[in-house]
Amino acid sequence: MIKRFLYSQKVAPYVFVLPFILVFLVFWVYPLGSSLSMSFQKVTLGQDAQWIGLDNYTKLMGDKTFFKAVANSAVYMVLTLLILIPFPMLFAVLINNKFMWGREFFKSSFFFPALTSVVVAGTIFRLMFGEMEGSMINSILGIFGIEPMKFLKGQVTGYIALVALATWRWTGVNMLYFLSGLKNIPDDYYEAASIDGASAWQKFTRITMPLLKPTTIYVLTISIYAGLAMFIESMMLWNGNNSPKNIGLTIVGYLYRQGIEKNNLGYAAAVGIVLLAITMIINLSQLAFSGMFKKED
Amino acid sequence: MKRKWLVMMLVLTMTTLLFGCGSKSSSSSKGESSVLDAGAGENATELSYWTFVELHGQHFEKMLEKWNAANPDRQIKLNVTVMPYDDMHNKLSIAVQTGVGAPDIADIELGKFPDFLKGTPQLVPLNDVIDPYRDTIVKSRIDLYSKDGQNYGIPTHVGASVAFYNTEILKEAGVDYKSIVTWEDFKQAGIKVHEKTGKYMGTADTSATWQVSQLLAQQGTDLTDDNGNPIVNSEAMVKALKLLKDLQDNDVIATIAGGQPDTEEAYGEFNSGNYATAFMPLWQMSRYTNYMADLSGKIAIAPIPVMEKGMPRSVGGGGTGTVVTKTAKDVQLAKDFLAFAKLSLDANKEIWNTLGFDPVNMDVWDMKDVTHNPENKFVKYFINNPFDVLNEIKNEIKLIKSTPASPTINNVLCTVTLNEIFEDGKDIKKALDDAQAQIEQELK
Numbered sequence: 001m002i003k004r005f006l007y008s009q010k011v012a013p014y015v016f017v018l019p020f021i022l023v024f025l026v027f028w029v030y031p032l033g034s035s036l037s038m039s040f041q042k043v044t045l046g047q048d049a050q051w052i053g054l055d056n057y058t059k060l061m062g063d064k065t066f067f068k069a070v071a072n073s074a075v076y077m078v079l080t081l082l083i084l085i086p087f088p089m090l091f092a093v094l095i096n097n098k099f100m101w102g103r104e105f106f107k108s109s110f111f112f113p114a115l116t117s118v119v120v121a122g123t124i125f126r127l128m129f130g131e132m133e134g135s136m137i138n139s140i141l142g143i144f145g146i147e148p149m150k151f152l153k154g155q156v157t158g159y160i161a162l163v164a165l166a167t168w169r170w171t172g173v174n175m176l177y178f179l180s181g182l183k184n185i186p187d188d189y190y191e192a193a194s195i196d197g198a199s200a201w202q203k204f205t206r207i208t209m210p211l212l213k214p215t216t217i218y219v220l221t222i223s224i225y226a227g228l229a230m231f232i233e234s235m236m237l238w239n240g241n242n243s244p245k246n247i248g249l250t251i252v253g254y255l256y257r258q259g260i261e262k263n264n265l266g267y268a269a270a271v272g273i274v275l276l277a278i279t280m281i282i283n284l285s286q287l288a289f290s291g292m293f294k295k296e297d
Numbered sequence: 298m299k300r301k302w303l304v305m306m307l308v309l310t311m312t313t314l315l316f317g318c319g320s321k322s323s324s325s326s327k328g329e330s331s332v333l334d335a336g337a338g339e340n341a342t343e344l345s346y347w348t349f350v351e352l353h354g355q356h357f358e359k360m361l362e363k364w365n366a367a368n369p370d371r372q373i374k375l376n377v378t379v380m381p382y383d384d385m386h387n388k389l390s391i392a393v394q395t396g397v398g399a400p401d402i403a404d405i406e407l408g409k410f411p412d413f414l415k416g417t418p419q420l421v422p423l424n425d426v427i428d429p430y431r432d433t434i435v436k437s438r439i440d441l442y443s444k445d446g447q448n449y450g451i452p453t454h455v456g457a458s459v460a461f462y463n464t465e466i467l468k469e470a471g472v473d474y475k476s477i478v479t480w481e482d483f484k485q486a487g488i489k490v491h492e493k494t495g496k497y498m499g500t501a502d503t504s505a506t507w508q509v510s511q512l513l514a515q516q517g518t519d520l521t522d523d524n525g526n527p528i529v530n531s532e533a534m535v536k537a538l539k540l541l542k543d544l545q546d547n548d549v550i551a552t553i554a555g556g557q558p559d560t561e562e563a564y565g566e567f568n569s570g571n572y573a574t575a576f577m578p579l580w581q582m583s584r585y586t587n588y589m590a591d592l593s594g595k596i597a598i599a600p601i602p603v604m605e606k607g608m609p610r611s612v613g614g615g616g617t618g619t620v621v622t623k624t625a626k627d628v629q630l631a632k633d634f635l636a637f638a639k640l641s642l643d644a645n646k647e648i649w650n651t652l653g654f655d656p657v658n659m660d661v662w663d664m665k666d667v668t669h670n671p672e673n674k675f676v677k678y679f680i681n682n683p684f685d686v687l688n689e690i691k692n693e694i695k696l697i698k699s700t701p702a703s704p705t706i707n708n709v710l711c712t713v714t715l716n717e718i719f720e721d722g723k724d725i726k727k728a729l730d731d732a733q734a735q736i737e738q739e740l741k
Contacts, residue, residue, distance in 0.1 A: 044416040059741060130562065131554045153720055240383065242708065244503065244556070244716040260387045262704065263394070263412050 032276075039269035049266065056270035066271065068246050069254040070278070076250065077227025079163050080170070084223055085216065088171050092178035093208060107179070111172035121169060122236020126152070129161040129237075152238060158247045165233055170226075174219050181215030182208070217290050221283055228279050231256065251275045333375040335361035341372035342627055344634070345400040348377065349385040350617070352583070353404060353453075356651045360638035373634055382406070393419045393622060401625035402635060405450060407441060407616040411701045414444045421621040421628055422447040426636035434640060434657040437696045442618035450618020451639045454654035456578035457611045457694045458511050458601055459686055461585070465595045466573040469494050474599055480540055483602045487549030490573060497551045499574040500563070501541060503715040504556025506707060507614055508576055512537035514612035514695035515603050525700035527736045529710065530729035538718060538725045540604070545719060552719050556711075564588040576601050578614030579683060583653040586678050597680040600690050609693035649673075655687055662687055705739050 005011060039056055041049040060066055091110065095103050113121065128136040129151040138148040151157040189207050198206070209216075231252035235241055238248045241257055249257075251271065259268025287293060332343070335358060348354055354377040365372045378400070380388065386409045392399035393413065405413055413420060427439065427448050435455055442450025462474040470493040472486045487498030502508050506520075513519060518533040528534075544550045551572075555562035558575040566572055568589040575581060585596060600610040619639060621631045638644050645656035646667050653675040661667055668684040669676065676682060714732040717723040 242712045245713050263390055
């Protein structure tokens with residue numbers, strides 16, 4: 001009986017997906033549900049939570065620091081999208097080119113930063129962008145006669161450091177996604193195009209870019225998510241969650257500040273739910289716009 | 298084509314999962330654990346202790362040996378875990394909240410303490426073990442860790458604020474630190490120092506409220522009113538910041554990397570002699586001996602300048618309350634040991650010897666054999682003896698109250714307001730009004 005059940009062709013697929021479903025239920029659906037309910041509660045140390053209706057959300061709408069955090073995360077996301085999609089794509093195409101020398105060297109050196117821990121990288125970037133005259137960036141600026149800058153205390157300069165860190169760290173990863181996408185494009189197309197007299201630019205825009213579309217959409221989706229959920233980079237760069245004038249505060253950073261640092265878990269849950277809503281709206285509309293939900297033929 | 302789509306969705310979900318996990322694991326750090334035997338026998342009870350200051354563990358090790366020798370039937374093995382400041386408090390608050398995994402004994406820093414007193418505190422009242430020592434210790438330091446007459450934490454030090462002067466720089470400019478009594482004296486001295494040496498007399502702190510507290514205490518006010526409500530835009534506060542801003546405008550003080558003297562970046566700046574003065578609680582001494590070796594024999598300790606002669610010259614700054622959690626294995630044993638290790642006369646002497654703190658038992662301040670011991674590393678490092686200064690200001694040490702609003706007040710001032718004033722030159726009254734509004738909004 002059991003044997004027949006296990007060997008049944010109808011049951012087998014479900015057995016195989018069961019581990020994923022279980023993990024999904026325990027680590028995603030349950031926490032999501034409980035944070036949703038928590039966002040309507042006031043949660044205090046070691047005591048029963050009280051239901052307070054929409055209070056957390058109405059407070060959130062009048063919270064300037066929260067909007068500062070949302071703006072920070074949004075700007076960071078847009079900047080990373082502008083840098084971390086075109087450039088890795090370009091590098092991937094260059095590295096994929098048979099006439100390029102040192103391909104393996106470039107591939108591994110671009111990817112190398114992704115292997116370092118964000119904690120180490122963030123700390124080193126903090127020292128590089130330090131405000132002392134002797135810090136690396138300031139001593140380079142000094143060669144050109146520019147006065148030392150307080151990078152991590154200003155909004156724009158702080159973001160230069162933050163985006164530099166993200167670019168350094170993620171270019172290689174996105175490049176690898178594009179490289180694997182490029183490997184799936186048959187050489188025949190390019191040969192045919194060459195015979196027809198297409199220029200390199202035409203080949204790139206008419207063959208490479210359209211055929212890379214699924215990869216691009218994938219990279220775009222995870223980059224939107226990663227940009228909005230960024231936290232550790234900022235925390236390490238500013239040596240803690242409290243950057244001057246909150247210039248480096250992200251949505252997740254604000255969630256952490258309220259929930260963990262201030263023990264206000266109910267309010268933090270509301271922040272988390274808003275973050276989820278924002279991410280879902282952006283990503284779903286992006287996927288719909290790029291035709292991912294269209295019926296396949 | 299359909300299969301490809303499914304595969305992609307699967308990869309997508311898995312990567313997002315990975316993203317989530319990756320960022321969490323890299324931020325957590327386990328901390329360092331070590332079990333202190335200190336001559337304990339087999340029947341000893343093992344207690345766990347969390348702290349964010351490694352030195353505190355060394356102090357407990359010394360006191361544990363004495364305890365185990367004196368109490369053969371109640372011996373203790375102490376399992377000490379040292380974690381970074383934020384990590385430790387965050388973990389402790391989660392452990393206390395869930396009632397699982399909290400240590401028996403823990404250090405909680407003053408700035409975080411009010412969070413642990415919200416609602417019904419999940420800590421054990423320590424009144425009965427404090428009572429035998431109550432007359433010998435500074436009352437206000439116990440009050441900091443109390444709620445509704447229950448004392449939940451045992452203090453470590455008084456933290457009297459003093460001025461640390463780099464006499465080498467002052468000599469170069471022809472300034473005698475002993476002649477600095479008022480802020481006006483300090484300003485004139487600072488202008489001289491900057492003209493002659495190009496160095497700054499002091500720091501304009503953007504990430505700590507030590508200076509603000511000192512200036513408020515001089516005027517007899519506080520960051521909160523009698524009911525514990527924030528009053529950060531009070532006249533006294535405007536006056537205090539105007540004074541500091543004026544010093545900054547005259548190149549007497551300047552902002553420092555790290556934002557305040559007690560940071561890694563600032564240790565380096567002080568050590569290379571770029572700033573002559575720090576106004577800090579006395580425990581800054583241990584930062585000098587540990588991180589600023591080049592300044593040995595150059596630093597003098599003196600009372601902080603005042604706005605007008607006769608104003609109180611010091612305020613207690615910072616502090617660590619050691620607590621016993623409700624989930625402790627043996628609550629009575631933990632309480633008794635804690636009182637022995639931090640409140641007994643012996644303990645107070647060791648707190649000075651090992652940690653270089655000003656002990657809460659002020660009788661120790663007068664024991665010349667303890668405070669003027671020529672072998673002590675703190676006595677060796679500084680030009681004058683800190684206790685000579687402490688005894689001079691003994692009756693002038695004021696207190697900035699710790700209230701449920703304090704963590705929020707500190708957060709807003711240290712991340713936003715002080716930066717706006719000293720880095721961006723925002724109007725002081727406007728910056729403080731904004732801060733008051735923001736704090737009220739957050740406390741709603």
